[in-house]
Amino acid sequence: MAAIESALRKPAEEPAAxxxxxxxxxxxxxxxxxxxxxxxxxxxxxxxxxxxxxxxEPIHQKIFQIARDLVRVGKIATPVTLKTFLDATIDIGGMTxxxxxxxxxxxxxxxxxxxxxxxTVYDLSIRRxxxxxxxxMVNVAFDAPVDFAPRAxxxxxxxxxxxxxxxxxxDGGFQGFGQALxxxxxxxxxxxxRDGKLSGIATGLxxxxxxxxxxxxxxxxxxxxxxxxxxxxxxTNIAFNVANAxxxxxxxxxxxxxxxxxxxxxxxxxxxSAEQLATRIIAEQTGIPSNQIRRGGISGDEFxxxxxxxxxxxxxxxxxxxxxxxxxxxxxxxxxxxxxxRGLDLIxxxxxQLLTGSSKRGQENRVQEITEITTRLKALAKELQxxxxxxxxxxxxxxxxxxxxxxxxxxRESGSIEQDADVVMFVYREEYYHLMRKPSESDxxxxxxxxxDSDKYYGKxxxxxxxxxxxxxxxxELSFEGATTKFSSLAQSDRMPARIGD
Numbered sequence: 031m032a033a034i035e036s037a038l039r040k041p042a043e044e045p046a047a048x049x050x051x052x053x054x055x056x057x058x059x060x061x062x063x064x065x066x067x068x069x070x071x072x073x074x075x076x077x078x079x080x081x082x083x084x085x086x087e088p089i090h091q092k093i094f095q096i097a098r099d100l101v102r103v104g105k106i107a108t109p110v111t112l113k114t115f116l117d118a119t120i121d122i123g124g125m126t127x128x129x130x131x132x133x134x135x136x137x138x139x140x141x142x143x144x145x146x147x148x149x150t151v152y153d154l155s156i157r158r159x160x161x162x163x164x165x166x167m168v169n170v171a172f173d174a175p176v177d178f179a180p181r182a183x184x185x186x187x188x189x190x191x192x193x194x195x196x197x198x199x200x201d202g203g204f205q206g207f208g209q210a211l212x213x214x215x216x217x218x219x220x221x222x223x224r225d226g227k228l229s230g231i232a233t234g235l236x237x238x239x240x241x242x243x244x245x246x247x248x249x250x251x252x253x254x255x256x257x258x259x260x261x262x263x264x265x266t267n268i269a270f271n272v273a274n275a276x277x278x279x280x281x282x283x284x285x286x287x288x289x290x291x292x293x294x295x296x297x298x299x300x301x302x303s304a305e306q307l308a309t310r311i312i313a314e315q316t317g318i319p320s321n322q323i324r325r326g327g328i329s330g331d332e333f334x335x336x337x338x339x340x341x342x343x344x345x346x347x348x349x350x351x352x353x354x355x356x357x358x359x360x361x362x363x364x365x366x367x368x369x370x371x372r373g374l375d376l377i378x379x380x381x382x383q384l385l386t387g388s389s390k391r392g393q394e395n396r397v398q399e400i401t402e403i404t405t406r407l408k409a410l411a412k413e414l415q416x417x418x419x420x421x422x423x424x425x426x427x428x429x430x431x432x433x434x435x436x437x438x439x440x441x442r443e444s445g446s447i448e449q450d451a452d453v454v455m456f457v458y459r460e461e462y463y464h465l466m467r468k469p470s471e472s473d474x475x476x477x478x479x480x481x482x483d484s485d486k487y488y489g490k491x492x493x494x495x496x497x498x499x500x501x502x503x504x505x506x507e508l509s510f511e512g513a514t515t516k517f518s519s520l521a522q523s524d525r526m527p528a529r530i531g532d
Contacts, residue, residue: 052086052158052161053154053157053158053161054086054087054154054158055086055150055151055154056086056087058147058150058151058154059085059086059087059090059147059151060090060134060137061137061138061143061147062076062144062147062148062151063090063093063094063097063134064134064135064136064137064138065138065140065141065143065144065147066094066097066107066144067097067107067108067109067112067131067134067135067138068135068138068141069141070097070101070106070107071141072141072144073097073098073101073107075141075144075145075148076144076145076147076148077098079148079152080094080148080151080152082094082095082098083155084151084152084155085151085155086151086154086155086158089120089122089130092116093112093116093131093134096112096115096116097112100112108135109128109131109132109134109135112131113127113128113131156194159194160191160194163187163190163191163194166187166190167183167187170183171183185359185360185363188363188366188367189359189362189363228243228244229243229244229246230242230243230244230245230246230247230249230417231244231245231272231292231293231375231376231417232244232271232272232275232292233245233268233271233272234267234268234270234271234272234274234275235267235268235271235493235506235508235517235518235519236519237506237507237508237519237520238493238506238508241495241498241501241502241504241506242453242495242498242501243500243501245268245272245376245417245419246417246452246500247411247415247416247417248411248412248415248416248417249411249417249418249452249453249499250404250407250408250411250417250418250420250450250451250452250453251417251418251419251420251451251452251453251454251455252382252419252420252421252422252441252447252451252453252454252455253265253419253420253421253422253455253456253457254421254422254423254424254436254440254441254454254455254456254457255424255436255456255457255458256423256424256428256429256434256436257423258459258462259457259458259459259462259491260457260459260491260510260515260517261381261421261457262301262302262380262381262421263310263510263515263516263517264457264493264517265378265380265419265421266297266307266310266311266314266515267314267516267517267518268378268419269295269297269348269376269378270311270314270315270346270348271292272292272293272295272375272376273292273293273294273295273346273347273348274292274346275291275292275293276289276291276292276293276294276347276375277289277290277291277292278290289373289375292347292375293347293375293376293416294347294349294372294373294374294375294376295347295348295349295374295375295376295377295378296349296351296364296365296368296374296376296377296378297348297349297350297351297378297380298351298353298356298361298364298377298378298379298380299350299351299352299380300352300353300354300355300356300379300380300381300384300385301354301380301381301384302352302380303352304350304352307350307352308350309323309324310515311343312336312339312340312343313513313514313515313516314514314515314516315339315343316332316335316336316339316514317514318332318335318336318514319513319514320513320514320515321513323336347373349368349372351364354384355384355386356384356385356386357385357386357387358385358386358387358402358403358406358407359406361379361385361410362406362410365377365410365414366413366414369414369416374414374416375416376416376417376419377410377411377414377416377417377418377419378418378419378420378421379407379418379419379420379421380421381420381421381422381423382400382403382404382407382420382421382422382423382447383400383422383423385403386399386403387399387402387403397446400446400447401446404420404446404447404449404450404451405446405450407420407450408450408451408452422441422447424436424440424441424456425440425441427440428440434458434460434463435456435458435492435494436456436458436494436496437496438454438496438497441454448497451497452498452499452500453495453497453498453499454495454496454497454498455493455494455495455496456492456493456494456496457491457492457493458491458492458493458494459487459490459491459492459510460487460490460492461487461488461489461490461491461510464487489509489510489511489512490507490508490509490510490520491507491508491509491510491517492505492506492507492508493505493506493508507520508520
C-alpha cells in the first residue's frame with residue numbers, strides 16, 4: 031500500500047531513496063484499471079498478454095482479476111460491481127475501497143492509451159522477474175552445497191532467462207492476411223534464390239529434396255531405422271552437405287548474419303565421439319574406408335589426400351557436442367547458446383532415446399519421458415525457427431516380419447514420436463538382410479540364386495517417408511557405399527520415388 035499512498039499524495043519533492051525498490055509504475059496501473067472500469071472494452075486491448083501477476087500492487091492484482099472474471103462471463107465491471115467481491119474494510123491511503131475505485135474511474139480519461147499502459151505494466155513486471163532470477167543466482171551460488179555443480183546452476187539460469195525471453199512479449203494473436211501473404215512471398219523469393227529452388231534447407235540428396243522441398247524451419251524430423259541400416263551415416267551426410275553449402279547473406283539490424291544458402295549445423299552426438307564423426311566425414315569425402323583410416327592402413331598418397339581435405343574442412347560450419355547422457359533441458363540450453371553466439375540453421379540429435387527427461391516422474395515411466403522429449407524438441411524447433419532432425423531406434427518387431435520394411439508402428443514408444451513429428455523417415459537397406467540370408471556355398475542352387483539377387487540389392491538404400499505434414503509420403507532410392515558410409519543420389523534415369531502416397 032505504501033506505493034499507492036505515495037502516488038496518491040504526490041509530494042512536491044521526493045526524499046532521497048534510502049534503498050532501491052523493484053521497478054514499478056503505480057500511475058500506469060491506476061490509469062489502466064481506471065480505463066477498464068469506465069469502458070470494459072479496454073480490457074480486451076490487454077487481455078492477450080496481461081495477467082493479475084503483472085501488477086506490482088496486490089490490491090491492483092485483485093481489482094484486475096475480478097474485473098477480468100466479470101468481463102469474461104459477460105458481466106459489467108464497474109466500481110459498483112467490483113466492490114461486492116472485495117474487502118470493504120481495506121484502507122488505501124486514507125480512502126475506503128469504494129472511494130478508491132470511484133477515484134480510479136473518475137480520473138480515467140480515455141481507453142485509447144490502455145494498451146500502452148498495459149505494455150508499461152508488463153515490461154516492468156518482466157524487469158522484476160529478471161531481478162528475481164539474478165537474486166536467485168546470487169543466493170544459490172552463496173549457499174550451494176559442495177556436490178552442487180556450477181554448470182547445473184548455469185543451465186538452470188539459462189533456462190529461466192530463455193523462459194522470460196519467450197514469455198516477455200506481447201506481439202502474438204491474429205494477424206492480417208496481407209501480412210501472412212507477404213511472409214509467404216518472401217519464402218518463395220528465398221526459395222527461388224537458393225540452390226535447388228527449395229523452400230527449405232537442401233539435404234544435398236536431390237530426390238529426397240524434391241519430395242520434401244528441403245528441411246523446413248520449425249519442423250521436427252524423425253529419422254528412424256534398425257541398427258545397421260545407416261541412419262547415423264545418413265544424418266552425418268545431410269549435416270555435412272548443409273554445412274558445406276553454407277553461404278553468408280546480409281547482415282541484419284541486430285548484427286547477426288542471414289544465411290543465403292546451406293546452414294550452420296549443431297550436431298548432438300550422444301553415442302559417437304566427435305573424433306569418430308570427423309573420421310566418418312573424412313571417409314565420405316576422400317573415399318578412403320574409415321576402418322583403414324583408424325587402423326593406419328593407408329598409403330602416403332592417401333594420407334596427403336586426407337590432409338588436404340582436413341585443411342579444406344577446417345572452417346566447416348558444423349559444431350559437434352559429444353556429451354553423453356544429456357537431458358532435454360541441457361540440449362535446449364546449448365542449442366539456444368549456439369544460436370545466439372554463432373548462428374544455427376539445423377539441429378541433429380543422434381539419437382532420441384539417449385536423451386533424458388527433466389522430471390523424476392518421467393524417468394519412472396519411459397513413455398512419459400519420451401513424450402516430454404519429443405514435445406520439447408518440437409517446441410525448440412518452433413522457438414529457434416530451425417529444423418530439428420532427431421534419430422530414433424525401431425522396435426525389434428521389424429525382425430519378426432517376413433517383409434522387414436519399417437512402418438510407423440515400429441517406432442519405439444511410438445505414440446508421442448509419431449504425433450509430434452512433422453516428418454517421419456525410415457532408412458532401409460535390403461542388402462543388410464540379404465547378406466544375413468547367405469546360404470552355404472555347398473548348396474550350389476541356393477547359392478547361385480542368392481548371388482543373382484545380390485546385384486539387385488548391392489549398394490542401394492531406401493528412405494521411406496512414412497509421414498509428412500506438408501507433402502507426399504513414399505520411397506526415395508539412394509546409393510550407399512558401405513565402406514565409406516556415404517549416401518548419394520542414384521545415377522539412374524528411372525530414380526523417381528516409388529509407392530507415392532497422398
